[in-house]
Amino acid sequence: MSVNVTEQYPNYSPGLEGVPGGLTKISDIDSDRSSLQFRGYDVHELAEKCTYEEVAYLLLYEKLPTADELHAFRDSMNRARKLPGEVSAALRMAPRHLHPMDQIKIAYTMQAGFDPNYGHEDKGSNIRKAIRIIASAGTIVAAGHRLRHGEEPIDPDPKLSTAANFLYMLTGNVPDEATEKLFDSTLTMYAEHGFNASTFACRVCVSTLSDVYSGIVTGVGTLKGPLHGGANEEAMRMLLEIGSPAKAEAWIRDALVNKKKVMGFGHREYKKGDSRALWLGPRAKELGKRIGNPTWGQIADTLEKVMLEEKGLYPNVDFPAAFLYYNLGIPIELYTPIFVVARVAGWSAHAIEQLENNRLIRPKAIYTGEKNVKFVEMKDR
Ligand SMILES: CC(C)(COP(=O)(O)OP(=O)(O)OC[C@H]1O[C@@H](n2cnc3c(N)ncnc32)[C@H](O)[C@@H]1OP(=O)(O)O)[C@@H](O)C(=O)NCCC(=O)NCCS
Structure with missing residues (x-):
């Protein structure tokens, strides 16, 4: 989103980031404490x-x-x-x-x-x-x-x-x-x-x-979509493409230089670590060691270190889930x-x-197109 648009429409939050979309008693994400409660x-x-x-x-x-x-x-x-x-x-x-x-x-x-x-x-x-x-x-x-x-x-x-x-x-x-x-x-x-x-x-x-x-x-x-659920599959394909722990650091630095999205990292809500990844990560790595395949966990360690140093980003749930499922043979x-x-x-x-407690969800759009355009007859277009 260009600076102009956010300056021009100060009440508009692209992607509805930070905009409360409703009330719920089902779950609570505490971004500061990286906690999730059901x-x-x-x-x-x-x-x-x-x-x-x-x-x-x-x-x-x-x-x-x-x-x-x-x-x-x-x-x-x-x-x-x-x-x-x-x-x-x-x-x-x-x-x-x-x-x-x-x-x-x-x-x-x-x-x-x-x-x-x-x-x-x-x-x-x-x-x-x-x-x-x-x-x-x-x-x-x-x-x-x-x-x-x-x-x-x-x-x-x-x-x-x-x-x-x-x-x-x-x-x-x-x-x-x-x-x-x-x-x-x-x-x-x-x-x-x-x-x-x-x-x-x-x-x-x-x-x-x-x-x-x-x-x-x-x-x-x-x-x-890959920005949501599809990220766990993309994360595993990325780990397979990297292939070995020795190649991980060069791969991730190159990806960042080339402004690639690194799947399985970042989150709209958690900025200090995804509660679920914090729990699943060590278990996914432990499973790899237990079955004699620590490769993905080792690559993960390098990616996590570089992503945090360079971008301040933590893995989300899809990252450890990907190599946990892979190691389960799924x-x-x-x-x-x-x-x-x-x-x-x-x-x-x-x-x-x-x-x-229903109310129709129907947000407002900010119209940015032309207005009151003079109609042009077919023969004159
Ligand atoms: C999840 C996600 C969509 C959240 O995005 P968001 O809140 O809209 O944050 P943005 O995409 O605006 O990212 C903010 C900044 O971090 C960078 N960033 C965010 N996630 C990144 C990632 N996975 N790899 C590289 N850079 C990333 C963006 O490029 C942007 O940098 P910039 O300000 O220099 O342009 C985003 O982190 C992402 O695409 N992650 C990869 C997909 C993924 O794992 N999805 C599963 C989510 S559970």
């Missing part, structure tokens, strides 16, 4: 002590579940994991080259029509839709991936958690406990994050009194879809919160 609970503690299901429950029902409530919630999730046959058929019919995020939009759009709560817009119906949306996300992503690669989808196993089921439906192997816990904690980290672009887009959508499924599809489309094209698997909980909670 409904008042610190995300680090949630990742350590809870499962993703408990976190999803917390986001939807505004409280942590009791053991019985969690049991019932897991049961409802398990009943909703399997896709209606028609949704699987739609995924099968989609072109193989389709971006996985576009596959997800197709699946949810189709699934809306098979949801028994379709057309009911009260809070109870919307929570039931949300449970179906959250439960089926991993099934959609895993089935879509297998179909794109010419493999048959694997049915969800009702005995498994959201995290374990996703890895199982992807590979056919049930993960060990440590892998399940680590992957589960990344879902918690990705579950919710204030008025980010996709959540705000989801809230804008439902503020028109559209429906929760439309809000989710809007969120998926918005998350796809295909790169699934990193942003995994973000969806987690974030559907946050989007659903926001859609429900928006509808509880």
